[in-house]
Amino acid sequence: MALTFIYPEYEVIRNSERCITCRVCERQCANEAHEFLAGIDKMVCDDSKCVNCHRCVSLCPTHALKITKSGNTYKQNSNWGGKYIDEIYKQAESGGVLLSGMGNPENYPVYFDKILLNASQVTNPPIDPLREPMETKISLGAKPQNIKRDKDGKLINNLPPRLSLSMPLMFSAMSYGSISYNAHECLARAAKELGILYNTGEGGLHNDFYQYGDNTIVQVASGRFGVHPDYLNTGAAIEIKMGQGAKPGIGGHLPGAKIVGDISRTRMIPEGSDAISPAPHHDIYSIEDLRQLVYSLKEVTNYQKPVIVKIAAVHNVTAIASGIARSGADIIAIDGFRGGTGAAPTRIRDHVGIPIELALASVDQRLREEGIRENVSIVVGGSIRQSADIVKAIALGADCVYIATAALMALGCHLCRSCYTGKCNWGIATQMPELKKRLNPDIGYQRLVNLINAWRHEIKEMMGGMGINSIESLKGNRLMLRGIGLNEKELSILGIRHAGE
Amino acid sequence: MQKEGEIRIPSGCAISGILNKTGKRISGEAIIKSIAVMHDRSNGLGGGFAAYGIYPEYKNFYALHIFYDSSHVRKECEDFLERHFDIINLSKIPTRKIKEITDEPLIWRYFVTPLPTKLAESQLDESEFTVKCVFRVNTRIDGAYVFSSGKNMGVFKAVGFPEDVGRFYRLDEYEGFCFTAHGRYPTNTPGWWGGAHPFALLDYSVVHNGEISSYDANRRAIEMYGYKCTLQTDTEVITYIIDYLNRKKGLTFPEIAIVTAAPFWQTIKRMDKESQEIHEYLRTMFSAQLITGPFSIIVGFDGGIMALNDRLKLRSLVIGEKDDFVYIASEEAAIRIVEPELTKVFAPKGGEPIIYTVNETSERSGN
Numbered sequence: 088m089a090l091t092f093i094y095p096e097y098e099v100i101r102n103s104e105r106c107i108t109c110r111v112c113e114r115q116c117a118n119e120a121h122e123f124l125a126g127i128d129k130m131v132c133d134d135s136k137c138v139n140c141h142r143c144v145s146l147c148p149t150h151a152l153k154i155t156k157s158g159n160t161y162k163q164n165s166n167w168g169g170k171y172i173d174e175i176y177k178q179a180e181s182g183g184v185l186l187s188g189m190g191n192p193e194n195y196p197v198y199f200d201k202i203l204l205n206a207s208q209v210t211n212p213p214i215d216p217l218r219e220p221m222e223t224k225i226s227l228g229a230k231p232q233n234i235k236r237d238k239d240g241k242l243i244n245n246l247p248p249r250l251s252l253s254m255p256l257m258f259s260a261m262s263y264g265s266i267s268y269n270a271h272e273c274l275a276r277a278a279k280e281l282g283i284l285y286n287t288g289e290g291g292l293h294n295d296f297y298q299y300g301d302n303t304i305v306q307v308a309s310g311r312f313g314v315h316p317d318y319l320n321t322g323a324a325i326e327i328k329m330g331q332g333a334k335p336g337i338g339g340h341l342p343g344a345k346i347v348g349d350i351s352r353t354r355m356i357p358e359g360s361d362a363i364s365p366a367p368h369h370d371i372y373s374i375e376d377l378r379q380l381v382y383s384l385k386e387v388t389n390y391q392k393p394v395i396v397k398i399a400a401v402h403n404v405t406a407i408a409s410g411i412a413r414s415g416a417d418i419i420a421i422d423g424f425r426g427g428t429g430a431a432p433t434r435i436r437d438h439v440g441i442p443i444e445l446a447l448a449s450v451d452q453r454l455r456e457e458g459i460r461e462n463v464s465i466v467v468g469g470s471i472r473q474s475a476d477i478v479k480a481i482a483l484g485a486d487c488v489y490i491a492t493a494a495l496m497a498l499g500c501h502l503c504r505s506c507y508t509g510k511c512n513w514g515i516a517t518q519m520p521e522l523k524k525r526l527n528p529d530i531g532y533q534r535l536v537n538l539i540n541a542w543r544h545e546i547k548e549m550m551g552g553m554g555i556n557s558i559e560s561l562k563g564n565r566l567m568l569r570g571i572g573l574n575e576k577e578l579s580i581l582g583i584r585h586a587g588e
Numbered sequence: 589m590q591k592e593g594e595i596r597i598p599s600g601c602a603i604s605g606i607l608n609k610t611g612k613r614i615s616g617e618a619i620i621k622s623i624a625v626m627h628d629r630s631n632g633l634g635g636g637f638a639a640y641g642i643y644p645e646y647k648n649f650y651a652l653h654i655f656y657d658s659s660h661v662r663k664e665c666e667d668f669l670e671r672h673f674d675i676i677n678l679s680k681i682p683t684r685k686i687k688e689i690t691d692e693p694l695i696w697r698y699f700v701t702p703l704p705t706k707l708a709e710s711q712l713d714e715s716e717f718t719v720k721c722v723f724r725v726n727t728r729i730d731g732a733y734v735f736s737s738g739k740n741m742g743v744f745k746a747v748g749f750p751e752d753v754g755r756f757y758r759l760d761e762y763e764g765f766c767f768t769a770h771g772r773y774p775t776n777t778p779g780w781w782g783g784a785h786p787f788a789l790l791d792y793s794v795v796h797n798g799e800i801s802s803y804d805a806n807r808r809a810i811e812m813y814g815y816k817c818t819l820q821t822d823t824e825v826i827t828y829i830i831d832y833l834n835r836k837k838g839l840t841f842p843e844i845a846i847v848t849a850a851p852f853w854q855t856i857k858r859m860d861k862e863s864q865e866i867h868e869y870l871r872t873m874f875s876a877q878l879i880t881g882p883f884s885i886i887v888g889f890d891g892g893i894m895a896l897n898d899r900l901k902l903r904s905l906v907i908g909e910k911d912d913f914v915y916i917a918s919e920e921a922a923i924r925i926v927e928p929e930l931t932k933v934f935a936p937k938g939g940e941p942i943i944y945t946v947n948e949t950s951e952r953s954g955n
Contacts, residue, residue: 211799211881212902219900220852226872234837234873242843244869458812461876484808553801556900557850559871560802560880567804 092176095134098157099143105151106130112143112152117510117522140503142512174433185433188506188516190333190425190470190492193437197425198444198577199476203586205567206552214556216547222557223254223543223550227464227486228393229417247417248391250324253282254543255481255558259422259468259489260306260328260397262288264341264350264362265429265506266495267523268295269531270515273498275299276528277535284323286489289313289339289364291353297321304395307384309338310364312354316387324418325384326395327377329368332426332469335399335440338364340430344509345518378414385415393417395466400424400446401439405453411463412454418464420489421446426469427492429516430507443469444483448581451484451563460484474545483581484563497538498531595820601785601797602629602750602771603905605886605916606926607893611946612912613641616759618926619767622915624751625922629797630771634784635753636745638736638793638888640766647740649676649699650718650790655781656694657731665725665732672721673700681744681757688752693781697742715790715835722789723816733782738791741888745770745784753784765946766893768886770795787823789831791890796823797918798883798903809876822883829877830887839870841887841894845941847874849899886916892945901938908933914944 099120108130113121120136121143123129134157144152161169174185207213214221228249235243258274271293278285279302286304291313296303305322307314319325330336341362351358371377381394396411397420398404404421411419423443428436447467454460467480468489477488496502499513506516514526546558555561569586570578578585604622608614616639623635643651652669656662669675677699683692702717710717722734736743741764744757750771754760770785786793800806800822807817807825813836815828826848833839833847847870851859856867871878882902887894895916897905908915908923908930915923920933936942 207801211801214900220854222853224853226875230873234839236838242866242869244865246869246872249872455808455812460809460812554799554881555801556880557878559875559878560805562805562876563808564802564805565808 091135091180093135093173094159095137095157096173097137097139097154098134099132099137100153100155101130101132102151103129105149107149107151109148111146111148115142115146115512117512117517117519118508138503138505138508139501140505140512141501186430186507187433187436188427188429188431188504189502190427191437192504195424195442198442198573198581199472199479201571201573202444202479202581202583203569203571204475204478204482204549204553205569207554211554213554214551216544216551219551219556221547221551222559223546224252225255225487225558226251227418227466229463230461248393249417250284250393252284252487254539254546255485255487256477256539256542257283257304257466257487257489258285258494259426259491260286260288260304260326260331261429261491261495262290262306262312262339262341263293263353264290264345264518265339266516267514267518267526268293268349269523269526269528270495270498271296272528273526273531273535274494275302276532277539278302280532280536281539283539286326287322289328290341290350290362291355292318292321293349293353307380308364309366309368310362312356312362312364315355319384319387319392322392324393324395325388326397326420327368327380327384327416328397329371329377330397330399330401330422331428332399332422332424332440332443333428334431334435335401335424337366337432337435340364340507342430342507342509347518350518374410374414377411377416381415395420397422399426400441400443400469402441404441404446405449408450408465409453409457409459412457412459413462416463418466418486419450420466420468421450422489423467423469427495428506443467444480445577445580447480447485448483452582455563474542475549477542478546478549478561479568481558481561482564482567484565486562493538494535497534498526601773601795602626602918602922603769603795603797603884603886603916604918604922605766605768605795605888605893605895605914607766607914607944607946609912609914609944609946611641611765613763613765616754616762616764616767619769620751620754620759622917622922622926623754623769623771625925626771626917626919627749627751629773629918630749631773632749633747633774634745634770634772635748635750636743636770636784636786637750637754637757637759638741638743638768638786638788638795639759639762639764640741640791640888641764642742642762643699643740646676646699649701650737650739651742652698652700652722652734653681653736653742653744654696654698654725655733655735656696659694661729661731662694662696665729668721668725668729669698669700671703672706672717673698673702675700682761683756684758686752686756689746689748689756692746692756719789719831720814723814726818727816735782736788738788738793739890741788741791741793743786743788743793745786746781747784766888768793768795768888768893783819783821785821785823786888787819787821787827789827790835791888792827792831792834793888794823794827794830794885796826796883796885798822798885798898799881800826800879800883800898801881802879803881805876806879826879826883826885829879830889833874833877834889837874841889841892841943842941843870845894845896845939846870847877848879849896849939849941850878851939852899884918891947892943894944895936895942897936897938897940899939904935906933906935907942916942
């Protein structure tokens, strides 16, 4: 192996007094970081192979393992941080684009963490969700301008097809191929039990999962992998993926190594071929083209399915959203720059796009100013980390949120950000048979259900505290929010006041 | 300190209403008597009345009641009115000097009808044209405030206890078939007459007790449709919601109750199929007009009155009936003082609209 200049970022610390050399760590590590030296009856470790996924840490029966930052430092330099130096070395060695997995980890502001929620005192009673009904049910889609009555004056239901969800949360797009069969099964079953929806991503829908169609959003991305009339008609809604928060401006990547067996069949592409989605949809070079695709999909599905258009949060997201709201789309999904992915060029992931909180606030406000906010629902993602983020997103104006990273974490993901290697030790972002069987769908789906039910309860408690007993009354209710440590401009974009005002 | 409209001021309150179902006109004395009983539910920082049927001789004209800070502003506003309306009559609203009511603005009344040329030019109907003009005055002419704009009805309000406000405006000298009243208990000093209640737009008037938690969701939604919430009060946004749903969208008052104080989904699920469909439709279609948090309101409209509580019934509201009269109040005492011998007394359930119209038998919906 050629000389590498990079010292391992993490160090595997083994407490030899606790280690019983059971070799679990060795068997569990697809990166082959652990090794048993039979001659001296000892476990050793190559830190350079460790991705810090915590599989060995979690499975070590005696808690003999932990992983720490290695602490090796270059000479201190405020301009040339260690990260930049390492990246130079890597690219000088490989000549390639740097790849990353999961969402932008850099130190940009997280606006959700600078927003505080309100609660009722004296003039208005808080409501106790344990004793009173607390409604989290929502419905997504377009609304007509006016009501209609028949000749007897009875109201006619003139609403276009809509999605009905038990709470304002859905599992965001993750393709079959980028994640495993078992991971998809977990998402589909959890969505069904929870009364919400999951999203196929751009890899088509495995035959086995057609039974969860009512809880499925089928995606149409620029690669059009696995798209056919049955697929479109099986889902409860169709999502056109124009962009993704982790990598605005480029399409999805799935290395050929992951295109095996059922995945190749489901995607309708040959085994082993890289699935590189084009950056644009080649039939959409402008907004009027988008309108044609929206209506083509509606034609195929006989106008029975709401159409979602998903975009990445970029600088002119408000104008784009306004265009989409007039394009026949029923729902706009906006993905913030923190959104996750299986693989993205590091530079794009870390430097392109804007925070979802700002994008959401300005899109919601803009659509209201144009009087077309009710034409569409807004779903936001990238990144929703816990239930208070959801409450804040709804109060800023979202109808619903998308989560994906959090869902994978419920399944075991430890955010090692190495999905693109295909060697996910947790059986999620891998197609290696011995790895993917590690994710037990019966346990995984239950963990998802647990997480979302816990969040639902927390949302109800926060709503109750505010004296709000229906999620509709939280939507866009920005008086329930106050900024903390934000400047005037940030407050004005978010449309909220500062704490104490 | 920020004035009302620049900041949101929550208030507790007393409300009261009287309606004669045959349209017989009575003096305003009864409503003053009723609201006075609930003196302790106000704190002297706002009181007011809406009176229906008081201007029969001008019943086809919009009666604009306007506060002015100065005669200079009045001139500016009257110029505006003259450019848009035919002014049939104008005068100061007669008041009685009493020591409890001070710092009054100039209070004027105009009976107007839109100028046909202006109306045609605007491509709006008469009522929408008038609403646009009212908003124009209230948002563009600093120091002028239109606080009543209906036909054959009028709002009278001030900073003070409601019974004093009634005497100040000589309400006992008016005769109407329907009155509502409000005593305000704001948690902050507004000190501005426009901030008192009732709040009215065209023939719709609302008196309200409560603090709605859905305020900003409702405000931001209704402002999409051309309404401007200049006061930041619950009553203002509720009035606009009712105007929007009734006048612009054509919902009936029982349907408005389903939208604003919607039954819970779990209740809807137990309904028969037809009502289920209607409830689901209305809740979905008008989800942004759902009002949460405590409220009791009395809505006055052309030819009737509606009493409505929030979906959990977090505010008191009692209704009494005797012969042709209907009484609605925050407390039963406020009814008994006017009519001790009631044939029927009841408290509506949360979200149950109680609607009475003139010349029709009372209808109780929701049961």
